[in-house]
Amino acid sequence: MMCASTLSPIASRTPAARLARGLAPSLARPLCLALVLAQPAAALAADLSCNGLVEPGQSLICSGFEPNWAIRLSCDGEMAAEFIDAFSGEGIQTTPGGISFASEDPWQFETSHPVTGSIAYTPGGCTDESDAVRDFTFTPAGAPGLSAPFFPFCCRID
Numbered sequence: 001m002m003c004a005s006t007l008s009p010i011a012s013r014t015p016a017a018r019l020a021r022g023l024a025p026s027l028a029r030p031l032c033l034a035l036v037l038a039q040p041a042a043a044l045a046a047d048l049s050c051n052g053l054v055e056p057g058q059s060l061i062c063s064g065f066e067p068n069w070a071i072r073l074s075c076d077g078e079m080a081a082e083f084i085d086a087f088s089g090e091g092i093q094t095t096p097g098g099i100s101f102a103s104e105d106p107w108q109f110e111t112s113h114p115v116t117g118s119i120a121y122t123p124g125g126c127t128d129e130s131d132a133v134r135d136f137t138f139t140p141a142g143a144p145g146l147s148a149p150f151f152p153f154c155c156r157i158d
Helices: 015-050
Strands: 059-064 069-075 079-085 093-097 099-103 107-111 116-127 133-142 153-157
Touching (some): 059 133, 079 099
Antiparallel strands (some): 069 079, 107 116, 133 153
């Protein structure tokens, strides 16, 4: 972005141009700074709407295997959680619920199901069972119907 104006030699001789040149140096820097800083601030505000983890309209899905289960954290203005159970009965059961966070990055949380654990941002540091590389790692501490030991697994953003 360029924050300077240029005037033709003829236009620069008018009284308005002389006044503008006199004011421009004192206003140009603050105006440029305000314009530059406004962009990251808007992006940051969007990122913080759901605990800084996902943006509105996105979901973070953390899928475990052996046994097969998952937790889906969705952002629709605020965070919601779904426990997806594919191990304890017939078919896949999805149970909606609430979620509360104790910290962010890593995100320690507990859902109403209750699923407890933490999610860490690990860029390219998690490889799932299909050999896909993911950027988030979930370390569960508890899940309904499951007993320790719990092992970390990957999360993806949808």
